[in-house]
Amino acid sequence: MAQQDFSKKKALLIEDMAEARIMQRKMLTDFGFTSIDIAMKAETAIELLRNKSFDVILSDYNLGNGKDGQQLLEEVRHSKLIPNTATYLMVTAETSIEMVMGAIEYQPDGYITKPFSQAVLQRRLSKLLETKERLYKVNVALDANNFEEAIIAAKQVMEKYPSLIGKCERIIGESLLEIKEYKKALSLFKKTLKSRKMPWALFGKAKSYFLMGELDKAEQNFRQLMLDNRFFVSAYDWLAKIQVIQGKCEEAQATLIEAIGRSPKNILRQMELGNISLSLNDSTTAEMSFRRAVFLAKYSCYNTADVYLKHLESLARISDSGPLLPRQKDNFNSTLKKVHESFFDDQNNKAKAYSYEIDIYLADNDISTAKQIFEAWLSEVKSGSAIAPTQQQSSVYAKSFGS
Amino acid sequence: MKKIDISTILASAIHESKNQVGTLLYQLQSLKDAMGSKDSNQKKIIQIEESLKKLNDEWVEYLYLYRLASDGYDLHVDTFLLDEFLDDQVFALQPSAIAKSLELEYSCDTNLTGIFDERLMTAVVSTAVYNALRFAKSKILISAKQENNFLIIAIEDDGEGFKQADTDEQPEEFLEGNTGLGLYFAELSATAHVVNDVRGFIKKESSQNLGGASLTVCLPQPADEEF
Numbered sequence: 001m002a003q004q005d006f007s008k009k010k011a012l013l014i015e016d017m018a019e020a021r022i023m024q025r026k027m028l029t030d031f032g033f034t035s036i037d038i039a040m041k042a043e044t045a046i047e048l049l050r051n052k053s054f055d056v057i058l059s060d061y062n063l064g065n066g067k068d069g070q071q072l073l074e075e076v077r078h079s080k081l082i083p084n085t086a087t088y089l090m091v092t093a094e095t096s097i098e099m100v101m102g103a104i105e106y107q108p109d110g111y112i113t114k115p116f117s118q119a120v121l122q123r124r125l126s127k128l129l130e131t132k133e134r135l136y137k138v139n140v141a142l143d144a145n146n147f148e149e150a151i152i153a154a155k156q157v158m159e160k161y162p163s164l165i166g167k168c169e170r171i172i173g174e175s176l177l178e179i180k181e182y183k184k185a186l187s188l189f190k191k192t193l194k195s196r197k198m199p200w201a202l203f204g205k206a207k208s209y210f211l212m213g214e215l216d217k218a219e220q221n222f223r224q225l226m227l228d229n230r231f232f233v234s235a236y237d238w239l240a241k242i243q244v245i246q247g248k249c250e251e252a253q254a255t256l257i258e259a260i261g262r263s264p265k266n267i268l269r270q271m272e273l274g275n276i277s278l279s280l281n282d283s284t285t286a287e288m289s290f291r292r293a294v295f296l297a298k299y300s301c302y303n304t305a306d307v308y309l310k311h312l313e314s315l316a317r318i319s320d321s322g323p324l325l326p327r328q329k330d331n332f333n334s335t336l337k338k339v340h341e342s343f344f345d346d347q348n349n350k351a352k353a354y355s356y357e358i359d360i361y362l363a364d365n366d367i368s369t370a371k372q373i374f375e376a377w378l379s380e381v382k383s384g385s386a387i388a389p390t391q392q393q394s395s396v397y398a399k400s401f402g403s
Numbered sequence: 404m405k406k407i408d409i410s411t412i413l414a415s416a417i418h419e420s421k422n423q424v425g426t427l428l429y430q431l432q433s434l435k436d437a438m439g440s441k442d443s444n445q446k447k448i449i450q451i452e453e454s455l456k457k458l459n460d461e462w463v464e465y466l467y468l469y470r471l472a473s474d475g476y477d478l479h480v481d482t483f484l485l486d487e488f489l490d491d492q493v494f495a496l497q498p499s500a501i502a503k504s505l506e507l508e509y510s511c512d513t514n515l516t517g518i519f520d521e522r523l524m525t526a527v528v529s530t531a532v533y534n535a536l537r538f539a540k541s542k543i544l545i546s547a548k549q550e551n552n553f554l555i556i557a558i559e560d561d562g563e564g565f566k567q568a569d570t571d572e573q574p575e576e577f578l579e580g581n582t583g584l585g586l587y588f589a590e591l592s593a594t595a596h597v598v599n600d601v602r603g604f605i606k607k608e609s610s611q612n613l614g615g616a617s618l619t620v621c622l623p624q625p626a627d628e629e630f
């Protein structure tokens with residue numbers, strides 16, 4: 001194993017416990033890191049990752065009350081906040097390692113179990129960085145969304161380094177899915193499964209069937225994954241997708257509620273449940289999901305207008321059957337405030353926010369306030385900064401205002 | 404009151420204690436750093452450190468044992484280069500061997516790869532090596548090879564070897580003054596590995612290379628043509 005030069009690598013250390021943090025920072029300094037940023041929780045880490053690039057991320061699984069290390073990893077990998085060329089090393093305890101290993105879809109590049117000595121950490125990091133170097137071309141291609149190139153590079157790597165066969169096969173299979181070569185991907189995953197019962201291969205097989213439109217086979221494989229891996233909650237998300245396509249929205253809703261029971265902090269899952277619930281006219285469940293999503297969005301990569309507007313919409317739909325409770329009204333106003341603060345420079349967002357606000361005041365029978373808001377909206381339309389109300393909206397309002 | 408499953412309680416108690424051992428190890432590390440290598444107490448500290456590490460590894464073993472025995476363990480296999488895997492094991496266990504003035508080495512074909520659960524096999528190898536450390540006179544050897552679609556990992560020493568009775572039906576004697584948990588753990592770990600309905604297994608033998616005891620762990624591998 002080649003000795004790694006860590007002095008030019010930029011490290012991010014994420015650890016909530018002071019004692020462990022000091023110890024790990026000392027270890028990293030001792031074996032040559034000169035650039036080490038520190039985050040005490042996932043939310044701070046996301047801010048740092050947004051503004052700076054890192055080569056090595058050393059994150060504890062357990063990060064106190066906020067997101068855990070696995071959720072952080074999933075979010076930053078999904079939103080491509082860190083490139084594939086960067087190394088993510090998860091620090092785990094014996095009990096949390098199952099959650100990390102069971103996550104299948106987004107796994108860290110490596111893990112290290114507490115307690116570990118400086119020598120063990122140095123060795124683990126050296127090896128991981130060496131593997132990253134071997135896969136460099138593959139990862140650069142993946143980061144550029146050049147999947148054909150990634151496949152070619154991965155084939156070369158696995159010929160040269162047989163121990164990387166598993167990693168390379170997985171990359172090839174998933175790249176084939178990206179370029180819509182579903183049949184090829186399926187046969188690759190099947191081939192892997194024949195010799196090794198790798199969860200990622202079963203996941204790949206299930207996704208291939210899903211993308212080929214063979215929903216029954218896909219469902220069967222996702223259900224198998226759920227049985228095999230108690231901690232792989234994403235399988236529920238996929239199952240819900242299948243149920244939506246099959247028009248079984250109630251079942252999809254139940255599936256997502258179960259998934260959220262297991263893993264409540266995933267914002268995209270909360271959004272999905274909210275959307276399905278809205279489509280089922282179940283505005284109470286929708287409101288609960290979007291309220292949670294709003295809470296989770298603040299320090300997340302998915303801090304988009306949609307999260308907040310959907311929450312407003314769900315409250316507006318609740319108000320269709322009567323005035324909001326004071327608590328619900330508070331929720332509405334606090335989310336509306338966030339829209340005003342962060343997302344009010346968009347014409348569409350403005351129009352949506354105004355319409356939901358009018359709905360709320362009309363439900364309260366507060367005609368004059370509703371009217372004022374409508375006029376404010378119209379004047380924004382005149383100045384070109386908001387989309388105009390639809391004909392249907394205008395006629396509903398006209399009727400309600402009684403003029 | 405609802406009756407509680409005592410093994411679950413014990414498992415979480417072990418987990419708590421293991422975390423405390425981890426904290427002790429960190430504190431010891433700072434003490435060692437502060438003290439400098441010339442200090443006469445250094446040797447004592449290293450002994451304490453090795454004992455704590457062993458304690459930690461044993462508790463890891465018990466935790467896995469609990470999960471394997473209660474069917475709560477999800478096997479996670481991957482492909483590994485044995486040269487790297489065994490090098491890791493020797494690296495982690497070398498200080499314990501040095502503290503007892505014993506040699507610890509590994510040997511295998513540099514291109515040999517195998518498919519197994521890394522965490523389980525790490526715990527199995529360390530359990531076997533800790534055991535060998537108690538019996539070896541001068542040397543312990545870890546080796547790996549592929550034979551008839553099995554990956555065979557052997558831990559051998561140059562001690563007295565298994566007593567005659569042990570090799571039959573009394574595995575309790577394997578860990579003298581111990582409960583035989585180590586061997587039971589190795590067996591459960593091996594049998595958890597299944598390929599096309601073929602299960603893994605363990606063997607207790609005399610060491611051909613060193614004359615002492617040999618524990619071999621045999622893990623089924625996919626047939627070559629399938630690969």
